Amino acid sequence: MRLERVELRRLRLPLVAPFRAATGAQADRDLLLVRVTTDLGEGWGECAALGEPTYTSEYTEGVRHVIRAHLLPRLLGRELRGADEVAEALRSIRGHPMAKACLEMAFLDAELRARGESLARHLGAVRPTVECGAAVGLQDSVDHLLEACARALEAGYRRLKLKIEPGRELETVRAVRECFGPVPLQVDANGAYELEDLDRLARLDEFDLLMIEQPLAEDDLRGHAELARRLRTPICLDESITSPRMAAAAIAAGACSIINLKAGRVGGYLEARRIHDLCRAQGVPVWVGGMLETGLGRAANLALAALPGCTLPGDLSAPDRYLARDLVDPLPMQDGRLPVPTQAGVGVSVHEEAVRELTVDLEVVAPERPMLRRP
Ligand code: MG
Numbered sequence: 183m184r185l186e187r188v189e190l191r192r193l194r195l196p197l198v199a200p201f202r203a204a205t206g207a208q209a210d211r212d213l214l215l216v217r218v219t220t221d222l223g224e225g226w227g228e229c230a231a232l233g234e235p236t237y238t239s240e241y242t243e244g245v246r247h248v249i250r251a252h253l254l255p256r257l258l259g260r261e262l263r264g265a266d267e268v269a270e271a272l273r274s275i276r277g278h279p280m281a282k283a284c285l286e287m288a289f290l291d292a293e294l295r296a297r298g299e300s301l302a303r304h305l306g307a308v309r310p311t312v313e314c315g316a317a318v319g320l321q322d323s324v325d326h327l328l329e330a331c332a333r334a335l336e337a338g339y340r341r342l343k344l345k346i347e348p349g350r351e352l353e354t355v356r357a358v359r360e361c362f363g364p365v366p367l368q369v370d371a372n373g374a375y376e377l378e379d380l381d382r383l384a385r386l387d388e389f390d391l392l393m394i395e396q397p398l399a400e401d402d403l404r405g406h407a408e409l410a411r412r413l414r415t416p417i418c419l420d421e422s423i424t425s426p427r428m429a430a431a432a433i434a435a436g437a438c439s440i441i442n443l444k445a446g447r448v449g450g451y452l453e454a455r456r457i458h459d460l461c462r463a464q465g466v467p468v469w470v471g472g473m474l475e476t477g478l479g480r481a482a483n484l485a486l487a488a489l490p491g492c493t494l495p496g497d498l499s500a501p502d503r504y505l506a507r508d509l510v511d512p513l514p515m516q517d518g519r520l521p522v523p524t525q526a527g528v529g530v531s532v533h534e535e536a537v538r539e540l541t542v543d544l545e546v547v548a549p550e551r552p553m554l555r556r557p
Contacts (some may be wrong), residue, residue, distance in 0.1 A: 183220055183221065183222055183258070183261070183262045183263065183264050183265070183289070183291075183293060184220060184221045184259065184260065184261055184262070185218055185219075185220050185254075185257045185258050185260070185262075185289075186219050186220060186221065186258075186259075186380045186548065186549075187218070187219040187546065187548040188216060188217070188218050188219070188254060188258075188546070188547045188548070189215075189216065189217040189247075189544060189545070189546055190213070190214065190216055190246055190249060190250060190529040190544070190545040190546075190547065191215040191216070191217070191537065191543070191544050192212070192213070192214055192215075192242060192243075192246065192485075192541065192542055192543040192544075193211075193212075193213045193214075193215055193537070193540040193542065194210050194211070194212060194213070194540060194542050195210060195211040195213055195507060195508075195540055195548055196210055196211075196505070196506040196507060196508070197209070197210055197211060197474075197504055197505060197506060198429070198502075198503070198504055198505065198506050199504075200319075201319045201474065201504060202319045202320040202321075202345070203237070203319055203320060203345045203370070203372050204237045204320070204340065204346070204347045204371060204372040204373070204374035205372045205373070205374075206232075206234060206237065208232060208233070208474065209477075210233075210303065211232075211233075211474050211505065212232065212233030212242045213228070213229065213230040213242065213476065214228075214231065214242050214245050214246055214249075214284065215228055215229070215478075215509075215537065216229070216249070216284055216285060216288050217288065218285070218288040218292055219292075219398060220291060220292045220293075221288070222292055222293060222296035223288055223292050223295055223296045224291075224292055225287075225288040225289060225290065225291030225292025225293070225295065225425050225527065226287075226288055226291050226478055226532050227283075227284040227285055227286070227288030227291065228284060228287065228476060228478045228479035228482070228528035229242070229245050229280055229281065229283070229284035230280045230283065230284070230444065230446025230447070230473040230475070230479070231244070231245045231280040231281075231446070232473070232474070234519075237372070237395075237421075238271045238280065238421070238447065239277075240278060240279070240280045240281065240533065242486070245278070245280055245281040245284070245459035246545075248278045248281045249276070249284070249285065250545065250547060251280050252275050252278075253272055253275060253278075253281060253282065253285055254285075254547055255440065256271050256272055256275070257271055257272070257285065258547070258548070258549050259549045260320075260428070261475060262289075262418050263267075264289075264293050265289035265292075265293045265294075265452075266452060267452060268282070268285060268286040268289050268450070269282065269286060269449060269452065269453065272285070272404055272458065279446065279447060279448055279449035279450075279453075280446040280447070282449045282450060283444070283445050283446045283448075283449050283450040283451070283453075284372070286449075286450035286451065286452065287445070287450065287451060287528070290304070290451060290452075290527075290528070291527040291528045292527070293329070294526055294527045294528075295526045295527035297526070298526045299301060299526060300485070300523060300524050300525060300526060300527070300529050301451070301481075301482060301485040301523075301528050301529060302484070302485035302488050302522045302523060302524065302528060302529065303524075304485075305431070305451060305485050305486060305488075305489060306455070306488065306489055306490075307485055307488030307489060307522055308490045309455035309488040309514075309522060310487055310488075310520060310521065310522055311334070311519040311520060311521050311522060312339075312470075312484055312487040312492070312495075312496065312498060312519060312520055313340045313341075313419070313495035313496075313518060313519055314337040314339055314493040314495060314496070314497060314498050314499055314515060314518055314519060314520055315339055315340055315342065315343055315366075315497055315498070315499070316337075316341075316342055316343070316499045317343045317345070317370070317472065317496075317497045317499070317501065318330045318331055318334060318342060318343065318344050318345065319345050320345045320346075320347060324353065324357045327344075327354060327357060327358065328357060328358070328361050331344075331358055331361070331362060332361075332504050334499075334503075335362065335365065337479075337503070337515070338515060338516075338517060338518040339355070339499065339518055340366065340495045340518040340519075341365070341367065341368065341392065341463070341495045342358065342362075342365060342366070342367050342368075343367075343368050343369065343370055343395070343497060344358060344367070344368075344369050344370070344535060345369075345370050345371075345372065346369045346370065346371050346374075347371070348374055350381060350451065351369065351371075351382070351383075351386065351398065352382070352385055352386070354369075355367070355369060355386060355389045355391070356389070357546060359389050363528055364390070366392055366495070367389070367390075367391055367392065368391050368392040368393045368395065368418075369386065369391060369393075369394050369395065369485045370394075370395040370396060370420070371394065371395065371396055371397045371398075372396055372420075372421070373396050373397070373398060373399045373400055373421055374397075375397045375398055376398065376405075377398065377402075377405040377408060377409065379397075380408075380409060380412055380413075382399055382464050383409065383413060383415075384412060386413075386415055387413060391415045391526070392416070392494070393415065393416045393418040393440050394413070394415050394416075394417060394418070395418040395419075395420050395442060396418070396419055396420045396421050396422065396442075397409060397417065400421035400422045400424075401422070402422075403422065403431060403432055403435050403437045404435070404437075404528040406419065406422070406432070406435075406437035406438060407435045407436045407437040410436055410437060410438065411436070412522050416438075416439045416440055417437065417438045417439060417440070418438055418439075418441065418442055419432055419437060419438040419440075419441055419442065420438035420442040420444070420447075420471060421440075421447070421455065422437070422438075422467065423441055423442070423443070423447070423448070424447060424448060425448060425449075425453070425457075426448075426456045426457050426460050428462060429441060429457045429460055429461060433461070433464055434464055438466075438496065439466060439467075440466065440467050440468070440469070440472075441457070441466060441468050442468075442469055442471040442497075443457055443458060443468050443469070443470050443471065443486065443492070444470070444471045444472075444473060445482065445483070446473060446484060447552060451482060451485070451486060454486055455486070455489065456491050458491050458492065459491070461491055462491030467473075467491070467492075467493045467494050468489075468492050468493070468494070469487070469492055469493075469494040469495065469496040469497075470483050470486050470487040470492055470496035470498060471496060472496070472497035472498055472499070474504055474510045475501065475513070476501055476505060476507070476508055476510065477501050477508045477509060477510035477511070477513055477520075477530055478509055478510055478528060478530055478532055480498065480500075480501055480513060480520075481510070481523045481528050481529050481530040482528045483496070483498055484498060484513075484520055484521075484522045485522060485523065485528070485529070487494040487522075488522040498520060499515075500512065500513050500514075500515045500520060501513065507536065507540065509532050509533055509536050509537055509538070509540070510530040510531060510532055511530070511531070511533075512535060513530075522537030
């Protein structure tokens, strides 16, 4: 498999409404999309990074630079056995998992399309559909919070996840419990708390939450282990889990009993599957998180979420819940479930016209043409 040409497209997708978490707000989706042309055919990759380095250190413009200046020179014109050699070819570059994941996804799409195999099948999916949960961002009032939750439940979502921030978590969770009763409910703090907030977090125990996600900073495994010993609510880690080694360390330390898996955060779908396998072997349930993906990225998320160890509903809402426009046909949610794509490759057809209309910057990189840039 040989990479011959790459399009790096920066898109701006309008959101239905701004999305706010403890780590920052998104007014629109500033997205990097890559299209690779290989000797086997074409493939698309979607980058999970957001426009600003507030949630993770990677961000759209930085990812584009890393791909262009450091990753593509290690891939262009090189013979690879397949997409499973992309990570190895990029290993000398430290970090930048979202940049690497995006390229690996495009290689996987091209290779699997050429072979007539779906990503879901390639990863080892065992389910035709997956249960969907909805993540509700921070709201400026309890009324708006309850409205957002009501909309998600009316649309059929199977569980709610509330973003929380220090000082407002009890009010937030109590309001939703009182209004909606025993709906499956969990919270995500995006690392906004300190271990000193233990007593405050312990008060969440009375609300029978499925889990509290990433209460402390991403590098605080010891703090999470201490919290896990003191809370009845299970701890789930998201930002902390950056590799199979970190997943193993977190589980061994007792820092979490559930893991939120995101392919972008760990360097790609193949690495994500390794973490899934490790968790499954240790009996740790996994679910798949979302990063405001388009239908393209969501299709790949669904393939991962259909693995046997993904036993909890993920943050996999249909993209029309948050994107005013998408790049693929709407994913049909039925009874709170989305179908796992079965077509070859990632499994959805990208509408090139929509991609063109939403592109704000395009670069083409090929060995004989180092860079062609046009607006
Ligand atoms: Mg999270």
